[in-house]
Amino acid sequence: MSLSTDPAFSALKNNFVCGYRDISDQSYAGVSGLHKPTGQAINTTNGAGPHNLQLFILSPEGVVLTCLPGYWNSSDLVREMQLAVKLNEVWHNQTLTRSQKDAMFRQMHLSHVEQHPGDMVFRSKMQGFDQKYEAKNRLYASDCIRNPSLITDPSAKKLPQEAFKTTDEIMHQRMASRPFQPYDRFDVAAYVDYGRPIYDKHEDYRNANGELMADRDPKSEPRIGNLQAIKRNRRQTANRTGGWNGVRYYGGNSGRAAYRNAMHAAYGQ
Amino acid sequence: MKNFLLSVLLASSILAGPPAESRPRILTGEVSQERVFDLTNKIHWYSSLNQAESVARQQGKLVFWIHMLGSLDGAT
Numbered sequence: 001m002s003l004s005t006d007p008a009f010s011a012l013k014n015n016f017v018c019g020y021r022d023i024s025d026q027s028y029a030g031v032s033g034l035h036k037p038t039g040q041a042i043n044t045t046n047g048a049g050p051h052n053l054q055l056f057i058l059s060p061e062g063v064v065l066t067c068l069p070g071y072w073n074s075s076d077l078v079r080e081m082q083l084a085v086k087l088n089e090v091w092h093n094q095t096l097t098r099s100q101k102d103a104m105f106r107q108m109h110l111s112h113v114e115q116h117p118g119d120m121v122f123r124s125k126m127q128g129f130d131q132k133y134e135a136k137n138r139l140y141a142s143d144c145i146r147n148p149s150l151i152t153d154p155s156a157k158k159l160p161q162e163a164f165k166t167t168d169e170i171m172h173q174r175m176a177s178r179p180f181q182p183y184d185r186f187d188v189a190a191y192v193d194y195g196r197p198i199y200d201k202h203e204d205y206r207n208a209n210g211e212l213m214a215d216r217d218p219k220s221e222p223r224i225g226n227l228q229a230i231k232r233n234r235r236q237t238a239n240r241t242g243g244w245n246g247v248r249y250y251g252g253n254s255g256r257a258a259y260r261n262a263m264h265a266a267y268g269q
Numbered sequence: 270m271k272n273f274l275l276s277v278l279l280a281s282s283i284l285a286g287p288p289a290e291s292r293p294r295i296l297t298g299e300v301s302q303e304r305v306f307d308l309t310n311k312i313h314w315y316s317s318l319n320q321a322e323s324v325a326r327q328q329g330k331l332v333f334w335i336h337m338l339g340s341l342d343g344a345t
């Protein structure tokens with residue numbers, strides 16, 4: 001848990017008023033294996049599990065300065081806290097008009113990406129299963145994919161990494177289009193929408209080396225979250241891939257191929 | 270006040286220590302439990318955003334507000 005380690009822990013303890021809410025019943029929430037406080041934990045990448053965890057930094061009036069979807073490394077989180085402090089200064093600057101503040105908000109978020117150190121960018125590689133989800137389900141419509149023409153086979157075991165943006169870049173680009181929004185009007189569902197709704201590393205089913213134990217079945221793990229999200233996702237995937245879901249499509253696979261070709265013509269190469 | 274906050278954050282960032290990749294990938298249940306204990310006992314966590322915002326206004330701080338599955342001190 002990155003929040004319990006420094007530098008994030010000290011920053012939270014000394015400089016923030018903290019709180020949380022359980023989002024299990026929210027439509028945008030995803031699903032995870034159930035983890036007790038006594039269970040094992042594992043490091044993961046920035047932005048992993050965006051549907052299950054969101055870290056908001058708000059002004060005291062409830063204006064969203066930034067929102068980090070999913071897990072974030074402790075040092076990287078503090079870097080984003082520093083940006084939020086600067087954004088809060090802009091928000092409270094009485095010499096600026098609202099449009100000037102919004103422009104500065106966009107510029108500061110977008111330029112922050114350029115300042116991220118290499119190790120932060122490395123930690124922000126999108127999870128492979130989330131990349132596959134984006135490539136399979138919205139190759140030409142996803143803002144997570146920088147260059148769809150590099151992905152010749154969305155079902156390939158290994159996808160070309162240069163085709164994808166990193167999660168730190170996606171986060172700042174999405175924030176840049178939401179300048180100083182009140183928390184209660186922030187569109188969480190759209191903001192966190194990338195990758196699979198289920199995220200689980202099966203921490204309690206791994207040995208000390210981090211490998212899954214052969215004699216234990218991770219699928220037997222109890223789950224927490226919005227279980228309807230999995231069913232909904234399966235229906236949507238079936239729709240997109242042509243799997244039988246009780247609905248017939250005129251044109252069948254050729255119709256969907258034509259749609260993909262049209263999308264490719266519009267957005268590709 | 271804001272400059273002070275920023276300098277504290279910057280200092281804590283510099284003292285961050287090694288990147289996550291150099292640490293063990295798996296944290297034992299015992300270590301996890303200690304960290305959860307520290308996180309939930311050394312920091313007060315509000316369940317009401319209105320209350321958190323009110324305290325933030327009084328103390329001149331920002332609000333750190335988490336959306337999560339489950340609860341901080343229970344199953345997640």
